[in-house]
Amino acid sequence: MSLAMKKKPRKVKSLSWDTATDLYEAHLRAKRSAARTVEGYLLELQYLDDYLAKRDTPPLPGEVEIQDLREYQCGLVTGAASRTGKALAAGTVARVSTVIAGFFEWLHDEEKIESNPARRLERPKLPDRLPGDVLTVAEMKRLLSATDRTTAYGLRNRAILEVFYATGLRKKELLDLDLSDVNQEERELTVRSGKGGKGRVLPLARSAYGALMDYVERARPSFSTSHEESFRAIFLSGRGRRLGGGSLKAVIDALGEKAGVHLTPHTLRRTFATHLLKNGVSLRHIQILLGHTSLNTTAIYLRLNPVEIRREILLKHPRERFEA
Numbered sequence: 001m002s003l004a005m006k007k008k009p010r011k012v013k014s015l016s017w018d019t020a021t022d023l024y025e026a027h028l029r030a031k032r033s034a035a036r037t038v039e040g041y042l043l044e045l046q047y048l049d050d051y052l053a054k055r056d057t058p059p060l061p062g063e064v065e066i067q068d069l070r071e072y073q074c075g076l077v078t079g080a081a082s083r084t085g086k087a088l089a090a091g092t093v094a095r096v097s098t099v100i101a102g103f104f105e106w107l108h109d110e111e112k113i114e115s116n117p118a119r120r121l122e123r124p125k126l127p128d129r130l131p132g133d134v135l136t137v138a139e140m141k142r143l144l145s146a147t148d149r150t151t152a153y154g155l156r157n158r159a160i161l162e163v164f165y166a167t168g169l170r171k172k173e174l175l176d177l178d179l180s181d182v183n184q185e186e187r188e189l190t191v192r193s194g195k196g197g198k199g200r201v202l203p204l205a206r207s208a209y210g211a212l213m214d215y216v217e218r219a220r221p222s223f224s225t226s227h228e229e230s231f232r233a234i235f236l237s238g239r240g241r242r243l244g245g246g247s248l249k250a251v252i253d254a255l256g257e258k259a260g261v262h263l264t265p266h267t268l269r270r271t272f273a274t275h276l277l278k279n280g281v282s283l284r285h286i287q288i289l290l291g292h293t294s295l296n297t298t299a300i301y302l303r304l305n306p307v308e309i310r311r312e313i314l315l316k317h318p319r320e321r322f323e324a
Contacts, residue, residue, distance in 0.1 A: 014060065014062070015060060015061050015062050015107075015112055015113065016060060016061075017045075017049045017060065017061060020061045020103075020107060020112065021042055021045050021046070021049075021103075023107075023110075023112065024041075024042075024045070024103055024106060024107070025038060025042055027106060027110075028041065034195055036172075037195075040099075041099050041102075041103070044096050044099045044100070045099065045100070045103055047083065047096075048072060048100060051072055051075070051081050052064070052068065052072075061104070061107060061112070061113055062107075062112070062113040062114060064104070064117045065117050066117045066118070066119075066120055066121065068117065069100060069117055069118055069121050070121070070122075072100075073093060073096075073097060073121070073122075073124075076088045076092075076093045076096060077090075077093055077124070090124040090125065093124045094123045094124050097121055097122075097123050097124070098123070100118055100121070101118040101121050103118075104116050104117055104118040104119075105118065105119075133267060133270060134267070134270050134271050134274045135261060135263075135267060135268075135271045137275065139259070139261050140165060140271060140275075142259045142260070142261070143161060143255060143256070143259040143261060143263070144158065144161055144162070144165075145259075146255050146258040146259040147161065147255065149214075151219075152218075152219035152222045152223065153219075153238075155211075155214055155215045155218060155219035156215050156219050156220070156223070156235065156236075157251050157255060158211050158214075158215070159208075159211045159212045159214065159215035159216075159235075160174070160235060160248070160251065161211075161255065161268070162205075162207060162208040162211035162212065163177075163189070163204070163208055163211075163212060164265060164268040164269065164272070165208070165268055165271065165272055166204055166205040166207070166208030166272070167189060167202045167204070167208070167272065167289070168268075168269045168272035168273055168289055168290050169191065169202075169269065170195065170265070170269065170291075171245065171248065171265040171266075172193060172245075173191050173193055173291075174235070174248075174265070175235065175242065175243055175244070175245065175248060176192070176193040177189065177191075177233070177234040177235065178232050178233060178234060179216070179232065179233075179234055180232075181234070182212070182216075182234070183201075184213075186203075187203065187204050187206075187209045188201050188202060188203055188204060189201070189202045189204055190202075191291070195291060198291060198293075200288065200289075200291050202289060212234075216234070220234075220236060223236035223237070223238060223240055224236065224240055225239070225240030226240075227239075227240045227241055229241050229242045248265070252264060252265060269290070270302075273286050273289075273290055273298075273302055274302060276289075277302055283295060283298055283299065283302075286298055286302070
């Protein structure tokens with residue numbers, strides 16, 4: 001009798017949702033996924049479990065079929081399966097689909113389930129991004145001019161814009177910056193709370209460094225209180241606490257409205273990268289500055305056209321100048 005015939009069938013259909021998600025959480029934490037990422041993934045899987053639990057015979061992870069996942073996708077698109085009852089954007093449904101696909105792929109690879117029901121799960125087609133997702137140089141200058149540098153709040157807000165534009169930081173990375181993360185001698189910022197727990201060191205352009213030091217020396221003391229965060233965080237609120245996401249959004253929204261541009265922290269991040277690329281900085285260097293793990297992520301992020309990449313290679317690669 002062959003080894004294949006002797007092998008006992010795997011008893012994986014009895015795997016519960018709680019056990020499956022606990023195992024997946026341990027896997028995500030072991031590979032050092034960011035805490036917020038883990039929480040987000042588990043929440044989406046809980047939503048899927050809740051949706052399937054409404055059936056007369058709710059399927060366990062090993063019993064889920066592709067049709068179950070497609071029905072859930074459709075429910076998210078129409079709003080029938082969303083938590084609010086409202087239709088979700090294509091980008092949100094695509095993100096949820098990616099989470100679900102990763103979960104079932106891992107369960108299958110680890111032989112926790114017999115087959116992967118998400119193997120042929122389609123992702124919604126995403127619409128092209130709206131114009132204005134990247135600011136022009138003129139728009140960026142107008143935005144910086146919208147700050148009032150005669151007030152403490154104006155100096156703080158100018159420093160926030162300058163640092164975003166000079167480094168391409170994510171929103172959380174900027175809010176998590178501490179005074180000890182500034183190397184004045186080298187004019188650098190150390191990012192300790194990067195995505196996936198990966199830090200990086202970023203050079204500061206002269207204007208950004210000047211705006212940051214102007215704020216730290218002239219304006220920050222007026223925000224400082226006896227609260228412990230006043231001794232540590234760079235960007236403070238009016239109460240002397242570390243500036244929060246809601247307060248930052250209010251600042252960005254107000255400045256964008258004043259300058260007449262659609263603005264988010266992500267707009268500034270993409271603007272930083274796009275302007276560097278247009279000025280000849282290599283894609284590899286931009287990848288490092290953004291904190292991307294993959295060069296492909298950077299290429300997609302900047303919406304590089306494959307035709308343009310091919311033309312650049314054929315025009316500039318030294319081997320194109322020699323006869324074979």
